[in-house]
Amino acid sequence: MSTSRRDFVRMSALAAVGAPLIRPLGSVPSIAHRATPTTSRQEKKLGFALVGLGSLSTNQIAPALQKTKHCRLAGIVTGTPAKAQKWKAQYGIPDRSIYNYDTMGRMADNADIDVVYVVTPNALHARDTIKAAKAGKHVLCEKPMEVSTARCQEMVAAVKGAGRQLAIGYRCRFEPHHLEMLRVAKAKEFGDVRLIESSFGFSIGDPTQWRLNRALAGGGPLMDVGIYSLQSAEMIAGQYPIAVSAMTTKTDPVKFKDVEESMTFELKFANGISASCTTTYKVNGFNRTTAYADRGTFGLTPAFNYDGIKGWRSDQTALEAPEVDQFATEMDDFADCIINNRPTSVPGEMGLRDVRTLMALYEAARTGRTVELV
Numbered sequence: 001m002s003t004s005r006r007d008f009v010r011m012s013a014l015a016a017v018g019a020p021l022i023r024p025l026g027s028v029p030s031i032a033h034r035a036t037p038t039t040s041r042q043e044k045k046l047g048f049a050l051v052g053l054g055s056l057s058t059n060q061i062a063p064a065l066q067k068t069k070h071c072r073l074a075g076i077v078t079g080t081p082a083k084a085q086k087w088k089a090q091y092g093i094p095d096r097s098i099y100n101y102d103t104m105g106r107m108a109d110n111a112d113i114d115v116v117y118v119v120t121p122n123a124l125h126a127r128d129t130i131k132a133a134k135a136g137k138h139v140l141c142e143k144p145m146e147v148s149t150a151r152c153q154e155m156v157a158a159v160k161g162a163g164r165q166l167a168i169g170y171r172c173r174f175e176p177h178h179l180e181m182l183r184v185a186k187a188k189e190f191g192d193v194r195l196i197e198s199s200f201g202f203s204i205g206d207p208t209q210w211r212l213n214r215a216l217a218g219g220g221p222l223m224d225v226g227i228y229s230l231q232s233a234e235m236i237a238g239q240y241p242i243a244v245s246a247m248t249t250k251t252d253p254v255k256f257k258d259v260e261e262s263m264t265f266e267l268k269f270a271n272g273i274s275a276s277c278t279t280t281y282k283v284n285g286f287n288r289t290t291a292y293a294d295r296g297t298f299g300l301t302p303a304f305n306y307d308g309i310k311g312w313r314s315d316q317t318a319l320e321a322p323e324v325d326q327f328a329t330e331m332d333d334f335a336d337c338i339i340n341n342r343p344t345s346v347p348g349e350m351g352l353r354d355v356r357t358l359m360a361l362y363e364a365a366r367t368g369r370t371v372e373l374v
């Protein structure tokens, strides 16, 4: 399944679409944004340990680490001895930096490891983050942060208590096309943005995978990829939503016995912007984000791939940006935060707030009512 998901994300990069048009935001802040690393000690490289050597670690993060300026692959945590041997041979990881989920606490004595990157199924993020924090490490944790707000709060408290930083793997916050879209919105090049439309989904394969198991995933496509639309809307609105509504659909109750198959949802922001979003595990092709402003429209189609993101504007001028390795950029930014002691722009508090919103969306879908978030 991870393979089919990966292939889909890559494939849809080739299916870029052209499109439509407008303009800006009022006084909107509240979500800090900072994507340009300021690292002064260019030679400094922090040691990263990957927890969970599945599809994302293998195919994206480990290769990305080789492209970073300020990071290096220093350790691994895996429950599978054969994977440990393979990674040891491939990346030259010393035995003392190879752990399993029970022994990872011993990292406390390993000065080669500065940051733990948690890449396990969603409902294991708190377990692994808290162990890393107790070992005195900074933590970069994949999205969604966890499957409940209570667990997110425990994660924030554990990392804060250890005097370390916690960042969430919101790679699009460091992706140049998304940043250019944000710039166009903030500069009000088409006037004020009023509405946002965003969709991300794919046709999921293997029915036995953890993504379809509520206990491990916390939910269905909303937790996995709908969160990209939430993040995209928050980034452009510059705020967290204050009210949400949602509706789920299910045509295959056997495969999707545990989680939603698709969800459409609405987000309302205090500055008057609203977003209309769709997420699904049923069909391919949902992968875009569009901002509708007073005098035109602009967006990204596809928006959320690892590469091949395409921007467009209704005035027919280009919405272009350089292609980067999003994971390398994300990890370099976090390393820069640690080296220069500046706060990450994607902190645990942002992940926590988003999980609150995701839970509110499930409540809205369940009750058929709008749920307010103060």
Ligand code: NAD
Pocket (backbone or CB within 6 Å): 002, 052, 053, 054, 055, 056, 057, 079, 119, 120, 121, 122, 124, 142, 143, 144, 169, 171, 210, 216, 224
């Ligand atoms: P995956 O199934 O390919 O890998 C998960 C890893 O966790 C495997 O190595 C597995 O052995 C290990 N694991 C440990 N305990 C487990 C258990 N009890 N059950 C199942 N697996 C267990 O998943 P993935 O696609 O690599 O996703 C991992 C995390 O990364 C998820 O939180 C996911 O949301 C996130 N992710 C983020 C992006 C992104 O673009 N930022 C993309 C894909 C996945």
